[in-house]
Amino acid sequence: MKLHLGGSLAWYDAKKRSNLQIKLEKQISLNALLQKFSIPRAEVAIISINGDMFEGDDVLVSDGDTILLYPPIGGGSI
Numbered sequence: 531m532k533l534h535l536g537g538s539l540a541w542y543d544a545k546k547r548s549n550l551q552i553k554l555e556k557q558i559s560l561n562a563l564l565q566k567f568s569i570p571r572a573e574v575a576i577i578s579i580n581g582d583m584f585e586g587d588d589v590l591v592s593d594g595d596t597i598l599l600y601p602p603i604g605g606g607s608i
Contacts, residue, residue, distance in 0.1 A: 533599070534548060
């Protein structure tokens with residue numbers, strides 16, 4: 531599985547990588563994947579799996595998937 535941790539989410543990887551290759555033996559939920567990296571669900575605003583956008587965390591991911599995760603983006607004051 532290819533996993534992209536966009537923006538500040540890369541900080542949750544021990545080596546601070548934004549692109550990871552992960553071997554999955556079986557399907558797991560997106561929630562379980564987030565827990566594996568100790569990423570709080572509230573820190574993930576945009577989820578793309580194989581080019582499709584998702585809002586929930588109950589979707590299953592597999593070894594051949596490409597997953598892109600991005601945090602919320604905040605702006606400054608005007």
